[in-house]
Amino acid sequence: MEKILKINDLHVSVGDKEILKGISLTVKPDEIHAIMGPNGNGKSTLLKAIMGHPAYTVTSGTITFDDEDVLAMSVDERSRKGLFLAMQYPKEISGVTNSDFLRAAINARNEKPISLFKFIKEIDKGIKTLKMKDDLAHRFVNDGFSGGEMKRNEILQMMMIKPELAMLDEIDSGLDVDAIKLVADAALKLKEETKLGLMVVSHYERFFSLMKPTHAHVIVDGKIVVEGDAELVEKIDTDGYDWLYEELKIKPLKEERPMVYSLGTCARNKRNVNE
Amino acid sequence: MKNDKILESQDDYKYDFKDEDVTIYNTGKGLTEDVVRAISKAKDEPDWMLDIRLKAYHKFVEMSLPSFGPDLSEINFNDFTYFKRPSTAVESKWDKVPETIKNTFEKLKIPESEQKFLAGVSTQYESEVVYHNMLKEVEEKGVLFYDTDTALKKCPEIVKEYFGKIVSYADNKFAALNTAVWSGGSFIYVPKGVKLEKPLQSYFRINSELMGQFERTLIICDDDSDLHYVEGCTAPKYSNDSLHAAVVEIFVKKNAKCRYSTVQNWSPNIINLVTKRTLVEENGVMEWIDGNVGSHLNMKYPACVLAGKGAKGVCISIAVASNSQFQDAGAKMIHLAPDTSSTIISKSLSRRGGKVNYRGLVSIGPKAFNSRAKVECDTLILDDISSSDTIPTNIVSNNTSTIEHEATVSKISEEQLFYLMSRGLSEEEATQMIILGFIEPFTRELPMEYAVELNQLLKINMEGSIG
Numbered sequence: 001m002e003k004i005l006k007i008n009d010l011h012v013s014v015g016d017k018e019i020l021k022g023i024s025l026t027v028k029p030d031e032i033h034a035i036m037g038p039n040g041n042g043k044s045t046l047l048k049a050i051m052g053h054p055a056y057t058v059t060s061g062t063i064t065f066d067d068e069d070v071l072a073m074s075v076d077e078r079s080r081k082g083l084f085l086a087m088q089y090p091k092e093i094s095g096v097t098n099s100d101f102l103r104a105a106i107n108a109r110n111e112k113p114i115s116l117f118k119f120i121k122e123i124d125k126g127i128k129t130l131k132m133k134d135d136l137a138h139r140f141v142n143d144g145f146s147g148g149e150m151k152r153n154e155i156l157q158m159m160m161i162k163p164e165l166a167m168l169d170e171i172d173s174g175l176d177v178d179a180i181k182l183v184a185d186a187a188l189k190l191k192e193e194t195k196l197g198l199m200v201v202s203h204y205e206r207f208f209s210l211m212k213p214t215h216a217h218v219i220v221d222g223k224i225v226v227e228g229d230a231e232l233v234e235k236i237d238t239d240g241y242d243w244l245y246e247e248l249k250i251k252p253l254k255e256e257r258p259m260v261y262s263l264g265t266c267a268r269n270k271r272n273v274n275e
Numbered sequence: 276m277k278n279d280k281i282l283e284s285q286d287d288y289k290y291d292f293k294d295e296d297v298t299i300y301n302t303g304k305g306l307t308e309d310v311v312r313a314i315s316k317a318k319d320e321p322d323w324m325l326d327i328r329l330k331a332y333h334k335f336v337e338m339s340l341p342s343f344g345p346d347l348s349e350i351n352f353n354d355f356t357y358f359k360r361p362s363t364a365v366e367s368k369w370d371k372v373p374e375t376i377k378n379t380f381e382k383l384k385i386p387e388s389e390q391k392f393l394a395g396v397s398t399q400y401e402s403e404v405v406y407h408n409m410l411k412e413v414e415e416k417g418v419l420f421y422d423t424d425t426a427l428k429k430c431p432e433i434v435k436e437y438f439g440k441i442v443s444y445a446d447n448k449f450a451a452l453n454t455a456v457w458s459g460g461s462f463i464y465v466p467k468g469v470k471l472e473k474p475l476q477s478y479f480r481i482n483s484e485l486m487g488q489f490e491r492t493l494i495i496c497d498d499d500s501d502l503h504y505v506e507g508c509t510a511p512k513y514s515n516d517s518l519h520a521a522v523v524e525i526f527v528k529k530n531a532k533c534r535y536s537t538v539q540n541w542s543p544n545i546i547n548l549v550t551k552r553t554l555v556e557e558n559g560v561m562e563w564i565d566g567n568v569g570s571h572l573n574m575k576y577p578a579c580v581l582a583g584k585g586a587k588g589v590c591i592s593i594a595v596a597s598n599s600q601f602q603d604a605g606a607k608m609i610h611l612a613p614d615t616s617s618t619i620i621s622k623s624l625s626r627r628g629g630k631v632n633y634r635g636l637v638s639i640g641p642k643a644f645n646s647r648a649k650v651e652c653d654t655l656i657l658d659d660i661s662s663s664d665t666i667p668t669n670i671v672s673n674n675t676s677t678i679e680h681e682a683t684v685s686k687i688s689e690e691q692l693f694y695l696m697s698r699g700l701s702e703e704e705a706t707q708m709i710i711l712g713f714i715e716p717f718t719r720e721l722p723m724e725y726a727v728e729l730n731q732l733l734k735i736n737m738e739g740s741i742g
Contacts, residue, residue: 051697054689075696076705084697091694095712101695104708108699140712157698 003066003082003164004028005050005197010061012042012049019045021222022061027165027215029195034202034213034233038241040255042222043201044088047167051085052078065165080109082164086154086171088201092142098153099123099137102160109161126156130182147174155183159190165197166190172207184210205237218244220252301359306352308332311455314358318424318458321431324438331444331454338448344603344634345572350546355518357456357489413475419464420475423491426462433464437495441524441554441580449520449548453489460490460521463504465531470501474536474722477506492523496531496559505722506537517544517571523551527559529583536721538566538729543600545570557583557612564720565592566729567604568736576634578607581615581643588617593717596629596661597736605635605652605666610643610676619650622714626657626737634666639676646676654684655713657706707734 005027012020020042027033035043049056050063052075063070065081073081093101102123107113123137130152133139142150151171158166168187172180184207190196200211208230216232217224218241225248226232236244245251302310311332315325340347413420419430427434444454461477496502519541527533533553541547547570553561563577579588590606602625608617623631633652654663669678687709695705711718711730718726 051693053693074702075693076699076701079697079699087694087697091688091691093691093695093709093712095715096708101698101708104700104704105698108701108704140715161698 002029003197005070005083005165006062006064007046007050008062010046010049010063011059012045013057013059014045014055018059019056019222020049023219023222023224025217025224027197027199029164029197030191031215032191032198032200032211032213034200034208034211034216035219036201036216036233036236037219037225038252038255039203041253042219044169045222046219047085047169047199047201050078050167051075051083076108079105079161079163084158084161084163084166086151086158086166086168088169088171088173090142090150090154092140092145094140094143096141097138098141101141102137102157105157105161122160123156126159129159129186130156131179132156148176148179151175152179152183155186159186162190162194163196164194165199167199167201169201170203171200172202172204177206180204180207181210187211205233208233208237220244220250222253225250301356304353304356306332306335306355306357306456310357314456314458317358318427320427323435324427327439327444328455331451332456334445335448335451335455338445338451340448341574344574344632345601347546347548347572350518352452352518355488358458412471412473416469416471417466418469418471418475419462421462423460423462423493424458426493430464433495434462434493437493437524437526438491439524441526441552442522442550446550450522450550453491453520453522453550457489457491457522460492460523461494461504461506462492463494463502465494465496465500465502467497468499469497471503474503474505477504488519490521492521494523494525494533494535496525496527496533498529498531500528500531502532503534503536505725506535517546519545519547519549519570521547521549523549525551525553525561527553527555527561527586529557529559531556532560532562534562534564535577536564536725538568538721538725539573540569540732541573542569543571543598545572547573547575549573549575551575551577552607553577553579553588555579555581555583555586555588558585558587559583560587560589562589562720563592563606564717565590565604565606566717566721567592567594567602568729568732570602571599572601572603574603576605576607576636578609579617580609580611581617581646582611584612585614586612587615590618591620591717591720593622593624593714594631594633595624595626595733595736596631597625597627598629600629600631602629602631603634604631605633607636608638608648609636610639610646610648612642613644613646615639615643615646617646617648619648619652620716621650621652622717623652623654623663624657624710624713625654625661625663628658628660630662632664632666633682636668637670637678638668639671639673639678641672644673644675646673648676648678650678650680650682652682653713654682655710656684656686657710703737707737710737 007023007025010020010023011018023046037043045056049058058071065083070078103114103119127136132152142153151174154171171183175183191198202208213230213233216228218226226244302313311328315328421429439454442450444451494504525533555561561579565577567573567575577590581588588608592604592606594602594604596602605621606619608619619635621633623633625631635650637648637650639646639648650667652665656663663684665682667680669680671678687706691709692705695708696702718729
């Protein structure tokens with residue numbers, strides 16, 4: 001049976017603030033969904049909520065995968081069911097080698113542990129495909145990695161874990177043109193082999209033009225305001241979002257970035273106030 | 276000493292041992308001057324050793340408990356037996372070893388004969404082949420490797436030259452106690468220019484007194500020699516006697532190198548108060564690799580006195596405190612000569628209400644020009660009921676030297692957990708992975724089999740600690 005991800009009227013809050021205000025979406029195997037929209041309007045929130053990030057509270061709505069209630073599952077159960085999130089900011093785990101981490105991840109979903117031989121063969125293949133450094137297996141997870149290396153490492157994990165539905169959260173940012181192509185090719189190859197379903201968040205038309213999405217959704221202020229296919233992606237790339245705002249008479253939320261304070265600036269601000 | 280003599284002495288020792296099995300001798304509870312005399316007499320020691328023991332005993336009575344660290348006032352010194360002649364008859368006490376310890380042995384898949392050895396109820400670990408192979412290499416190179424009691428008989432002149440010379444009996448109350456009543460421990464003399472390829476391990480020393488409460492270890496690495504000594508093992512050591520006060524003295528001569536690796540995992544009733552110190556001469560290198568997992572209360576600060584030009588000291592340690600455990604551990608680096616350098620890396624972990632302190636001293640003296648010291652202490656606190664303090668003392672007394680100090684305290688981050696769990700690891704597996712990663716700078720320094728054992732042990736310890 002086809003494993004389908006169904007999201008229905010999903011509302012998600014962070015703390016007291018509602019970010020997603022009723023999202024409905026269905027992703028089938030072998031489909032590629034582009035998730036678009038201005039920054040700070042809920043794209044990453046949607047992906048993290050599907051994966052079960054503890055900071056994101058689902059207040060109402062449902063998510064099912066293969067007809068099972070995803071919201072009732074812990075993060076690791078979701079992963080073992082076949083969901084995968086390639087993160088925008090992967091975490092570093094110092095002292096833990098990529099090899100140990102990946103083997104634990106693969107073994108978590110298999111009855112029998114993967115043989116060392118098979119593991120080394122697969123990781124070497126992945127390293128070559130993504131043109132990563134040879135010593136990757138022995139380096140600590142994301143420790144001292146460049147932005148580009150981290151992103152490739154996410155894709156390497158995806159290739160080895162072989163999920164059934166993968167979410168790529170700005171996987172192309174921090175990558176140069178050649179690397180973007182490597183990553184897109186690797187994702188498409190996996191899709192071809194395994195009928196992987198994909199949800200892709202990106203700001204760059206370049207990545208979408210390589211990925212060729214079958215569906216596109218634009219999220220503004222926590223709602224999907226327009227849906228379409230590859231053409232919609234192209235139109236947004238050429239014209240931006242303004243036509244949409246006018247047509248639908250809506251306003252995007254401005255992205256809230258946490259203010260960066262340093263002792264120096266606080267002190268200076270205070271002096272300014274006194275002056 | 277000739278090679279054949281070493282073998283002979285070991286055989287003697289084993290033989291002796293069987294002889295003594297018939298009678299179990301002990302001095303009864305409490306400590307008096309008569310007890311000290313009785314210990315020395317039972318061991319048939321030279322007068323000079325009795326003199327030191329007696330001086331140390333009077334110092335012990337005089338001295339007060341340490342003014343820092345955990346409260347030791349609960350210790351009633353009259354509750355303990357200070358000397359027991361070992362006997363294989365103790366094997367019958369296997370029944371008395373707590374189930375929890377036995378279960379851990381089971382989980383570590385330690386064979387029963389070895390379990391009994393580790394539990395202190397058996398005196399002989401059946402690994403004589405390994406033991407003899409190791410002994411052969413040692414013999415061929417002229418290294419002396421005995422338990423300290425035997426050393427006092429076989430090479431009294433060397434023991435006399437070094438005993439108490441870097442840890443004086445007047446150093447602290449527990450060094451005084453140890454000097455007064457010591458038994459067992461390891462003695463190693465590595466001759467000039469001898470480099471031992473493989474680590475020397477106490478694990479295989481056939482000696483009931485390995486389990487002693489008041490071990491006295493004396494290691495001398497002569498000029499240009501190289502030794503890696505591994506003391507103890509990661510499996511839990513059970514002992515009925517709850518007060519342990521060991522002294523380890525190490526002398527690293529010119530251009531010599533010594534590494535002393537240990538992971539102590541005493542059972543949770545033990546109060547462990549250890550004085551470990553090395554005198555490092557010109558261009559010598561001393562490395563303490565010191566792991567503290569077990570015991571109820573632990574005070575241990577391995578020290579290097581960098582007395583020769585260019586001497587180097589390293590201490591890499593972990594302390595893990597769970598439940599009601601209190602680990603007060605750290606390191607001391609005393610720079611006395613120019614161009615000396617030291618590194619302290621300390622990893623502390625507290626969970627389930629444990630308390631773990633880093634207490635360290637780095638002192639660069641007025642004559643220790645152009646010296647460098649680096650201290651890095653990281654603490655991971657796993658829950659809200661556990662705690663940790665970092666108590667460093669850093670002193671530089673000249674203008675050409677530097678001390679670098681870095682300290683971090685952290686919790687397991689939600690983001691790290693989410694990351695690992697999103698790849699299918701359970702919360703427990705993810706937490707374990709983060710913890711093992713945190714102490715990796717320590718485990719990487721251990722011989723492979725010890726590193727594997729330590730990781731296994733910590734995993735077992737953490738079972739059921741989540742959720």
